[in-house]
Amino acid sequence: xxxxxxxxxxxxxxxxxxxxxxxxxxxxxxxxxxxxxxxxxxxxxxxxxxxxxxxxxxxxxxxxxxxxxxxxxxxxxxxxxxxxxxxxxxxxxxxxxxxxxxxxxxxxxxxxxxxxxxxxxxxxxxxxxxxxxxxxxxxxxxxxxxxxxxxxxxxxxxxxxxxxxxxxxxxxxxxxxxxxxxxxxxxxxxxxxxxxxxxx
Amino acid sequence: xxxxxxxxxxxxxxxxxxxxxxxxxxxxxxxxxxxxxxxxxxxxxxxxxxxxxxxxxxxxxxxxxxxxxxxxxxxxxxxxxxxxxxxxxxxxxxxxxxxxxxxxxxxxxxxxxxxxxxxxxxxxxxxxxxxxxxxxxxxxxxxxxxxxxxxxxxxxxxxxxxxxxxxxxxxxxxxxxxxxxxxxxxxxxxxxxxxxxxxx
Amino acid sequence: xxxxxxxxxxxxxxxxxxxxxxxxxxxxxxxxxxxxxxxxxxxxxxxxxxxxxxxxxxxxxxxxxxxxxxxxxxxxxxxxxxxxxxxxxxxxxxxxxxxxxxxxxxxxxxxxxxxxxxxxxxxxxxxxxxxxxxxxxxxxxxxxxxxxxxxxxxxxxxxxxxxxxxxxxxxxxxxxxxxxxxxxxxxxxxxxxxxxxxxx
Amino acid sequence: xxxxxxxxxxxxxxxxxxxxxxxxxxxxxxxxxxxxxxxxxxxxxxxxxxxxxxxxxxxxxxxxxxxxxxxxxxxxxxxxxxxxxxxxxxxxxxxxxxxxxxxxxxxxxxxxxxxxxxxxxxxxxxxxxxxxxxxxxxxxxxxxxxxxxxxxxxxxxxxxxxxxxxxxxxxxxxxxxxxxxxxxxxxxxxxxxxxxxxxx
DNA sequence: CATGAATGAGTATTCATTCAT
DNA sequence: CATGAATGAATACTCATTCAT
Numbered sequence: 001x002x003x004x005x006x007x008x009x010x011x012x013x014x015x016x017x018x019x020x021x022x023x024x025x026x027x028x029x030x031x032x033x034x035x036x037x038x039x040x041x042x043x044x045x046x047x048x049x050x051x052x053x054x055x056x057x058x059x060x061x062x063x064x065x066x067x068x069x070x071x072x073x074x075x076x077x078x079x080x081x082x083x084x085x086x087x088x089x090x091x092x093x094x095x096x097x098x099x100x101x102x103x104x105x106x107x108x109x110x111x112x113x114x115x116x117x118x119x120x121x122x123x124x125x126x127x128x129x130x131x132x133x134x135x136x137x138x139x140x141x142x143x144x145x146x147x148x149x150x151x152x153x154x155x156x157x158x159x160x161x162x163x164x165x166x167x168x169x170x171x172x173x174x175x176x177x178x179x180x181x182x183x184x185x186x187x188x189x190x191x192x193x194x195x196x197x198x199x200x
Numbered sequence: 201x202x203x204x205x206x207x208x209x210x211x212x213x214x215x216x217x218x219x220x221x222x223x224x225x226x227x228x229x230x231x232x233x234x235x236x237x238x239x240x241x242x243x244x245x246x247x248x249x250x251x252x253x254x255x256x257x258x259x260x261x262x263x264x265x266x267x268x269x270x271x272x273x274x275x276x277x278x279x280x281x282x283x284x285x286x287x288x289x290x291x292x293x294x295x296x297x298x299x300x301x302x303x304x305x306x307x308x309x310x311x312x313x314x315x316x317x318x319x320x321x322x323x324x325x326x327x328x329x330x331x332x333x334x335x336x337x338x339x340x341x342x343x344x345x346x347x348x349x350x351x352x353x354x355x356x357x358x359x360x361x362x363x364x365x366x367x368x369x370x371x372x373x374x375x376x377x378x379x380x381x382x383x384x385x386x387x388x389x390x391x392x393x394x395x396x397x398x399x400x
Numbered sequence: 401x402x403x404x405x406x407x408x409x410x411x412x413x414x415x416x417x418x419x420x421x422x423x424x425x426x427x428x429x430x431x432x433x434x435x436x437x438x439x440x441x442x443x444x445x446x447x448x449x450x451x452x453x454x455x456x457x458x459x460x461x462x463x464x465x466x467x468x469x470x471x472x473x474x475x476x477x478x479x480x481x482x483x484x485x486x487x488x489x490x491x492x493x494x495x496x497x498x499x500x501x502x503x504x505x506x507x508x509x510x511x512x513x514x515x516x517x518x519x520x521x522x523x524x525x526x527x528x529x530x531x532x533x534x535x536x537x538x539x540x541x542x543x544x545x546x547x548x549x550x551x552x553x554x555x556x557x558x559x560x561x562x563x564x565x566x567x568x569x570x571x572x573x574x575x576x577x578x579x580x581x582x583x584x585x586x587x588x589x590x591x592x593x594x595x596x597x598x599x600x
Numbered sequence: 601x602x603x604x605x606x607x608x609x610x611x612x613x614x615x616x617x618x619x620x621x622x623x624x625x626x627x628x629x630x631x632x633x634x635x636x637x638x639x640x641x642x643x644x645x646x647x648x649x650x651x652x653x654x655x656x657x658x659x660x661x662x663x664x665x666x667x668x669x670x671x672x673x674x675x676x677x678x679x680x681x682x683x684x685x686x687x688x689x690x691x692x693x694x695x696x697x698x699x700x701x702x703x704x705x706x707x708x709x710x711x712x713x714x715x716x717x718x719x720x721x722x723x724x725x726x727x728x729x730x731x732x733x734x735x736x737x738x739x740x741x742x743x744x745x746x747x748x749x750x751x752x753x754x755x756x757x758x759x760x761x762x763x764x765x766x767x768x769x770x771x772x773x774x775x776x777x778x779x780x781x782x783x784x785x786x787x788x789x790x791x792x793x794x795x796x797x798x799x800x
Numbered sequence: 801c802a803t804g805a806a807t808g809a810g811t812a813t814t815c816a817t818t819c820a821t
Numbered sequence: 822c823a824t825g826a827a828t829g830a831a832t833a834c835t836c837a838t839t840c841a842t
Contacts, residue, residue, distance in 0.1 A: 194394030594794030
């Protein structure tokens with residue numbers, strides 16, 4: 001069964017991978033199409049056989065990376081029974097994926113947000129998908145009775161997303177020196193119990 | 201006692217204010233030094249009498265904005281007795297300031313992170329200051345007994361900073377349509393009590 | 401007797417015809433070899449089996465179009481007895497041919513002159529052939545006594561060629577809205593009698 | 601009395617003159633902005649302080665050259681009494697101007713027609729001005745009785761313009777080897793008396 | 801003969817920064 | 822202090838042409 005011709009020889013992937021490496025090292029704006037081509041071992045013009053322009057490379061990566069993440073989550077979420085378990089799983093997966101390929105994480109966390117017009121949509125889509133997942137989990141938890149009803153869903157989504165995102169970004173920028181995945185459970189505990197000592 | 205010469209005629213501030221407006225409207229990278237000069241009503245070259253380069257304008261704004269924020273906080277924190285009150289005050293102030301000048305907030309929240317080398321330091325400094333303040337509050341709360349001891353301080357700092365930051369950014373990008381300050385208390389409640397319904 | 405291989409399956413003509421359409425619509429310089437290939441229904445590389453390069457396509461068309469024109473003239477000139485009749489026939493044919501296929505005329509009149517090196521020769525050849533024909537007619541007329549002897553042949557040739565050419569070009573660029581052939585006789589009358597009212 | 605600042609130091613003219621030389625030698629399309637800059641002794645970027653883009657340089661030259669030509673004609677036409685004298689003057693001036701600066705003539709005659717969109721208008725304007733002048737002369741001649749009434753004005757205009765144009769172009773492309781101005785009167789004679797020997 | 805993926809040379813244009821006035 | 826004309830490095834993108842299949 002033949003795959004799409006333009007992807008048959010994997011040049012699409014080769015270029016994408018090369019671009020991620022270059023973006024991670026140089027930053028999106030300082031990266032040059034020629035650099036990416038060199039890193040990918042192709043001619044400059046070849047880039048444009050597979051991507052519309054420089055920004056499209058980044059957008060494609062973001063789209064694809066998001067997709068893979070949520071597919072993986074969909075797959076693994078079946079293991080979880082309760083909403084809390086699902087939340088732990090989500091955060092864990094996020095941290096694990098980031099730890100597995102720091103370059104991808106760097107681009108996804110930091111460089112993605114630098115571009116513009118075209119990117120805005122990709123970022124929005126990715127964020128929305130994340131928010132939706134969190135939202136479902138929270139609502140499920142409320143039905144189960146494990147999560148309070150007197151919370152503003154919008155705030156909860158933002159708190160969880162932003163915190164996870166920030167912890168990863170910090171780890172990435174610190175050079176990936178420590179064990180990121182180990183922070184998943186403590187962070188989820190914070191989400192669940194808060195920092196207050198009393199019964200509030 | 202004479203003020204610094206470069207600030208004597210207020211041209212420094214004029215340029216800074218103009219730059220913030222331009223950055224907010226065009227985005228840092230698409231902004232042009234000429235645009236800023238025109239907006240400020242000075243010649244292009246004049247910019248370089250008051251700032252080292254384009255990036256320095258942004259860095260100066262960030263530095264100054266941070267400074268003002270923490271000065272204001274230092275002033276107002278005296279009103280607060282407990283750590284929890286201080287936390288509420290911090291978040292409230294952050295939201296209020298953002299709401300007061302959305303353009304500044306836009307640049308501070310969004311554009312600041314787009315630049316590089318030079319900015320890295322400014323961002324770090326600003327973050328560190330914020331983290332320090334949060335850290336002090338949390339430790340104070342722990343001594344008071346109002347905040348649990350079994351939390352990782354680093355995670356708490358990041359959670360609080362990232363969540364506040366994200367809520368503001370969302371508000372800014374949404375065009376400042378709703379009342380931001382009203383979200384301060386609910387958000388702090390989330391920090392304190394978490395989302396879990398049980399006694400944990 | 402086999403025909404030239406490259407013309408056996410008519411692909412040569414197919415490409416040529418496609419090119420003329422593309423050149424006419426886009427202009428020579430904005431036209432792309434890929435566009436021509438697509439219009440002709442062949443692969444990009446196939447073009448180069450039948451033509452040396454982009455310019456050669458245009459040159460070939462010009463050469464061929466000129467040839468056909470002068471063959472047609474040679475054929476029809478037999479009908480004419482006097483030099484004046486031949487001149488009328490030449491101009492008439494030129495106008496009629498242009499009117500029959502405006503796209504070809506557009507390329508021949510306008511685009512032909514845009515290319516360079518290689519084209520210079522083709523244009524020269526085409527012009528020379530035209531000049532030769534006019535020259536023969538004029539000389540014949542001088543022998544017949546119908547055309548003055550005190551004219552500079554070079555100027556006469558240029559006047560006739562340029563005027564016919566210009567009238568066609570104007571018609572082409574105007575979108576072929578009016579009847580071009582009807583202008584042949586009035587134009588020849590101008591050549592013959594001039595604009596002066598007196599007996600000169 | 602100060603001239604417009606941007607033209608005060610003649611850089612506008614310097615660049616224009618340099619461009620004409622480069623266009624004449626290399627042809628418009630093969631000419632490079634860098635070449636023009638070098639020839640003018642300025643930096644590449646300086647070109648864009650005085651012209652919008654490459655094509656604007658050519659357009660400016662054409663506009664200016666046309667203007668100068670018609671101003672000169674307006675001035676000198678006062679010397680002429682009859683329509684025929686005016687016609688001789690027009691053709692003479694055209695030939696003389698071309699002979700005076702062959703480079704300008706080369707660009708005006710040959711390169712001008714190569715560009716596109718923007719140029720279309722300039723060419724049209726220049727042609728129209730020429731046609732108008734010829735048209736006025738012919739009509740004046742008809743009123744005087746020196747020019748026949750049974751001619752199509754449109755054809756006469758085209759014949760005269762095209763013939764003059766072609767004779768100049770031939771001279772230019774031949775390298776300006778012979779005396780162009782000497783051809784003015786014989787050519788006008790052709791226009792007036794035609795080539796026919798009989799009393800028509 | 802035919803294909804079309806790959807090539808890579810070639811270029812207009814922008815804009816942060818400088819410096820003579 | 823202020824100006825703004827001049828600089829020139831830096832870069833994404835196109836497209837005619839080739840050649841392995």
